[in-house]
Amino acid sequence: MAQRRPSYLRVFLTFARNSLVRDTMFRTNFLLQCISSAGWTLMNVGFYLIVFQHTPLIGPESGWGKYEFFVFLATTWLINSLVQTFFMTNADDYSELIRTGNLDFVLLKPIDTQFLVSFQKMDWSSLSTFTAGVILLVVALWQLTTRPVHPLSISPWMVGLYLFYLCCGVAIFYSLMISLASTSIWLGRNQTLYDFWFYITNFARYPMEIYNRGWGVPLWGFFTFVVPVLVVVNVPARLLAQPLHPQRSLSWQLACFALLATIVSLLASRWVFQRALLSYRSASS
Amino acid sequence: MNAALARAAGWWTILCIALEERLVYRGDFALGTLMRFLPIVTQIFLWWAIFDTIGHGTRDSANIVGYSFSNMVAYYLLTMVSRAFSSMPGLASGIALQIRSGEIKKYLIQPIGMLEFLLLSRLAHKLAYYSVAVLPFLLVFSICRGYFVDGWPAWDLLAGYVAALLMSFLLGFFLEASIGLIGFWFLEVSSLLFIYMLFNFFLSGHMFPLDMLPAPWDRLVSMLPLKYLAYYPAAIFLGKVPREELIGELWIEAGWVVFFIVTARVAYRLGVRRYSGYGG
Numbered sequence: 067m068a069q070r071r072p073s074y075l076r077v078f079l080t081f082a083r084n085s086l087v088r089d090t091m092f093r094t095n096f097l098l099q100c101i102s103s104a105g106w107t108l109m110n111v112g113f114y115l116i117v118f119q120h121t122p123l124i125g126p127e128s129g130w131g132k133y134e135f136f137v138f139l140a141t142t143w144l145i146n147s148l149v150q151t152f153f154m155t156n157a158d159d160y161s162e163l164i165r166t167g168n169l170d171f172v173l174l175k176p177i178d179t180q181f182l183v184s185f186q187k188m189d190w191s192s193l194s195t196f197t198a199g200v201i202l203l204v205v206a207l208w209q210l211t212t213r214p215v216h217p218l219s220i221s222p223w224m225v226g227l228y229l230f231y232l233c234c235g236v237a238i239f240y241s242l243m244i245s246l247a248s249t250s251i252w253l254g255r256n257q258t259l260y261d262f263w264f265y266i267t268n269f270a271r272y273p274m275e276i277y278n279r280g281w282g283v284p285l286w287g288f289f290t291f292v293v294p295v296l297v298v299v300n301v302p303a304r305l306l307a308q309p310l311h312p313q314r315s316l317s318w319q320l321a322c323f324a325l326l327a328t329i330v331s332l333l334a335s336r337w338v339f340q341r342a343l344l345s346y347r348s349a350s351s
Numbered sequence: 352m353n354a355a356l357a358r359a360a361g362w363w364t365i366l367c368i369a370l371e372e373r374l375v376y377r378g379d380f381a382l383g384t385l386m387r388f389l390p391i392v393t394q395i396f397l398w399w400a401i402f403d404t405i406g407h408g409t410r411d412s413a414n415i416v417g418y419s420f421s422n423m424v425a426y427y428l429l430t431m432v433s434r435a436f437s438s439m440p441g442l443a444s445g446i447a448l449q450i451r452s453g454e455i456k457k458y459l460i461q462p463i464g465m466l467e468f469l470l471l472s473r474l475a476h477k478l479a480y481y482s483v484a485v486l487p488f489l490l491v492f493s494i495c496r497g498y499f500v501d502g503w504p505a506w507d508l509l510a511g512y513v514a515a516l517l518m519s520f521l522l523g524f525f526l527e528a529s530i531g532l533i534g535f536w537f538l539e540v541s542s543l544l545f546i547y548m549l550f551n552f553f554l555s556g557h558m559f560p561l562d563m564l565p566a567p568w569d570r571l572v573s574m575l576p577l578k579y580l581a582y583y584p585a586a587i588f589l590g591k592v593p594r595e596e597l598i599g600e601l602w603i604e605a606g607w608v609v610f611f612i613v614t615a616r617v618a619y620r621l622g623v624r625r626y627s628g629y630g631g
Contacts, residue, residue: 098541102549113559116564125400265390
């Protein structure tokens with residue numbers, strides 16, 4: 067009998083529907099989770115509103131004024147919320163699948179193991195942060211495009227590139243996350259995955275210029291070229307909020323590098339995932 | 352006299368057992384503590400860039416509400432110490448869970464009160480935590496000692512700082528216990544706890560020095576007890592609290608501690624009265 071190739075799109079949509087049904091079974095809990103996610107975002111905006119009462123820019127001549135930075139902040143939320151919606155729960159579960167030996171059942175399924183491990187569950191409530199990100203982005207862009215001095219003009223090209231690099235950012239974060247989760251095969255258990263993930267991605271939450279001083283330069287180099295988390299938010303946010311930046315050629319070099327970093331990250335994570343899988347020994351009979 | 356001695360011996364036993372239990376994970380504790388300083392690295396660079404902007408390239412000439420760049424970094428490091436005393440992870444949710452699952456029955460039939468038992472367990476947890484976390488703390492503080500430009504505070508401020516830290520432990524414990532005890536009335540308190548955590552993170556000064564709040568929020572927040580959980584001890588150490596206000600403020604903090612001790616005790620007594628336990 068000829069083996070049929072599974073429709074990945076249909077499987078993905080089934081996963082999405084099942085997760086939505088499961089999430090909305092406990093409606094109050096779902097609503098509270100949405101409100102709580104939105105609450106953290108509000109608190110963040112509050113903090114930066116206070117910060118911008120004391121400074122016009124983050125970094126001298128960096129171009130990151132109040133609304134430019136809010137574009138940056140919104141981009142951070144959009145990328146993080148997508149990663150949390152689609153991958154965070156699955157990466158957490160992957161460690162447990164390995165520890166308990168239930169990965170055996172995943173390996174037996176006639177579909178790519180990495181796909182199955184990565185998309186099995188979705189946390190729909192994290193999309194409330196996505197909504198908050200869209201609202202903040204629209205408000206910030208409205209302010210930038212209607213300001214009397216040097217109003218920003220946005221072309222369809224910029225929007226297209228922004229969305230493209232948003233996907234690249236998600237891909238880099240996903241690569242890092244699945245690589246970290248794969249280490250559970252060698253470590254047996256990786257309970258601090260979320261902590262470690264938070265500490266590394268924390269560096270991506272600010273414009274990369276802030277690290278370009280003192281002992282921050284090695285950190286800037288490490289988190290740009292070795293673990294490229296700094297390009298994740300910086301490139302899309304820069305393309306949209308600072309198209310007239312004096313170092314425009316540098317921005318484009320960075321954009322090209324981000325594309326390369328995405329491809330290399332995805333390939334490297336695939337390699338790590340498969341290498342780790344070769345070391346997997348079932349935990350039960 | 353014998354009864355008091357027996358009670359003290361019981362408390363001592365609980366403390367010793369809890370200490371041994373906590374020290375099993377000392378390696379994890381030490382690594383976790385060191386990792387917790389990592390977000391401060393990004394905070395340092397954020398404020399460095401901000402102070403560079405205000406000082407037109409020279410961060411040392413700038414200040415924000417009386418905080419120089421060094422003060423700001425020292426503030427964040429000191430709030431880590433404050434939080435090491437006042438944060439009570441899992442306390443409120445644990446109490447609510449014990450009420451919901453019926454585990455609370457054990458306190459009704461055993462000769463020890465729930466609040467006393469939990470306080471001693473938490474004390475043991477903190478002692479174990481400090482004994483292991485002291486090394487990562489010393490390492491980070493010695494690396495960052497240059498940010499403490501004014502050196503150690505005078506002895507009276509130091510005494511005030513220690514008193515504020517110790518009271519922040521009691522305040523944090525009884526405040527969270529009071530929230531957990533609401534579980535007698537509403538079985539699920541996670542949403543309430545989340546709101547508390549949200550306000551706590553923002554209004555305790557963990558996120559930024561509360562002096563930065565604009566009017567009228569600064570006055571409103573200064574009337575809440577949350578500032579004693581992170582901001583206040585750090586502000587004393589950095590000399591941001593005027594000497595003439597120090598004693599008065601410490602009395603107010605003590606007043607809040609007493610208020611939440613009474614609240615927790617009353618809530619427990621009333622809660623036990625309406626509690627129903629079934630089964631074995």
